[in-house]
Amino acid sequence: MKLPFDDILPCGICEFDKIGNLFDCRAKERVPQGAKSVIVYLFPYRLDDEYYKKTNISKYAVPDDYHIVAGEYLKKITSALREEYPSYSFEYFCDNSPINEVKAAVLSGLGVRGKNGLLINPVYGSFCFIGEIVTDRVFEYSKESTGSCRNCDACVRLCPSGALSGQGVKKESCLSDINQRKGELTPENVELIKNSGCVWGCDVCQDVCPMNRNIAVTPIKEFIETAVSYFETGDNIDNRAYAWRGRKVIERNCSYFK
Ligand code: B12
Known part of the structure; x- marks a missing residue:
């Protein structure tokens, strides 16, 4: 199925059971019972160098709050999925999530985990937010990323x-x-x-x-x-x-x- 924003957002899918322990947080209640797949999206946020010439806040905080922006994208994709597969559950999360998002992204083939603990994507580097849709439907899983960062320390x-x-x-x-x-x-x-x-x-x-x-x-x-x-x-x-x-x-x- 063709999903909205397929052309702009890097996306991969991993098996829910491979995520391991969920973080204890309020959002945990929303994880569908019998969850099978995690559809992981990256939201790259690096802007042109121009924007960082005079700055005193970190790059992730330069645009509007990513919880809002990524949330809007995830909401639209989730609606499309619910419409296409009405007998399955789909719930989206971003940051305030029980899922270890870096791990989910690595398992979904979206990049490697750097020594700073962050996901590094080959195209957008580590300047990407991570969001995901958890579902009880089985999708074809992506090939997990292997390898590591350059270990330069x-x-x-x-x-x-x-x-x-x-x-x-x-x-x-x-x-x-x-x-x-x-x-x-x-x-x-x-x-x-x-x-x-x-x-x-x-x-x-x-x-x-x-x-x-x-x-x-x-x-x-x-x-x-x-x-x-x-x-x-x-x-x-x-x-x-x-x-x-x-x-x-x-x-x-x-x-x-x-
Ligand atoms: C709490 C939190 C923080 C805390 C603590 C960070 C931490 N890692 O503990 C603080 C406030 C410090 C923080 C800071 C930042 N954060 Co933060 N943070 C989170 C949050 C909400 C939970 C992370 C967490 O608690 N992890 C638990 C610890 C134990 O996990 P861990 O360090 O990865 O340890 C595990 C791994 O080591 C794993 N493991 C061991 N070996 C291996 C090997 C492989 C291959 C893998 C995959 C895993 C693995 O086992 C450990 C136990 O599970 C996530 C969102 C989420 N739901 O995941 C965002 C998140 C990680 N943060 C994010 C961002 C953007 C940042 C900042 C860059 C913001 C900034 N510019 O200031 C900084 C970066 C600091 C840094 N180097 O981590 C993004 C990272 C995106 C990316 N590209 O990776 C996330 C994913 C939010 C999002 N939705 O986009 N963050």
């Missing part, structure tokens, strides 16, 4: 907070976790934020990755049309990836640069 060596060991990311040490945290930060954490020049998220492990050189820019027009590369205290945060935290956290981070 640049991400491990250059991570500003030493959060990477080569086995994945140590959440509490990751700058992206630190600068999204509420409340008072330790002086060490404040120093890390000041040195990063970034008030939201962190891209160092991706920016230094050689597999992210010469990658394609996003084909998703909503990401391009909504790009805002710089955040200043008082700016509108509607639909932004940092909105869910409220403005206090990002504005606190801005205050460290005054």
Whole structure:
């Protein structure tokens, strides 16, 4: 069957049972009983270099919130699937998902897992969000990606907070976790934020990755049309990836640069 957006979104399918343990979260309840397949989509978000000339937020937060944008695409694809296969269940997820999305993407043949724990696609690099549709219908599974990243260890060596060991990311040490945290930060954490020049998220492990050189820019027009590369205290945060935290956290981070 031809699905909407087949021509722009990289997609692969894996067996649900290969995903392993599901994350405990509210969305877990929506996983169809007797789930068989996970249809995984990538939403590439790298924009033209122009957009990153003057920036103080990480690349994932430059376009409108991906939960909203990817959610709209997934909703349309899910509707088409429900119409085509009315006796099966289809539920979509993105980020707030019980599925380990990087693992699902690797199993679906969409790329390899880097030492920074992120999925690296051959065309779009790691600058891709991941979303998926879980169903109790069996589809033909894609060939799992094999191999690894280039093992150069640049991400491990250059991570500003030493959060990477080569086995994945140590959440509490990751700058992206630190600068999204509420409340008072330790002086060490404040120093890390000041040195990063970034008030939201962190891209160092991706920016230094050689597999992210010469990658394609996003084909998703909503990401391009909504790009805002710089955040200043008082700016509108509607639909932004940092909105869910409220403005206090990002504005606190801005205050460290005054
Ligand atoms: C919690 C979370 C975070 C936390 C903690 C990250 C973590 N890995 O623990 C914080 C806030 C730090 C974070 C930061 C970021 N995140 Co985040 N995050 C998530 C989330 C919601 C859950 C991840 C999780 O808890 N994993 C659990 C841990 C234990 O998994 P793991 O580290 O992969 O460990 C497993 C593997 O090592 C596996 N394993 C072992 N060996 C092997 C071998 C292979 C081949 C495979 C496949 C697996 C595997 O076993 C372990 C146990 O399951 C996912 C969405 C989702 N539902 O998956 C997004 C997600 C991973 N994040 C995403 C993004 C974009 C980011 C940032 C880049 C944002 C930014 N610019 O600041 C950073 C990157 C930091 C980094 N290097 O990971 C994207 C990644 C897209 C991609 N291309 O991979 C995701 C998929 C969200 C999305 N829907 O797009 N994130």
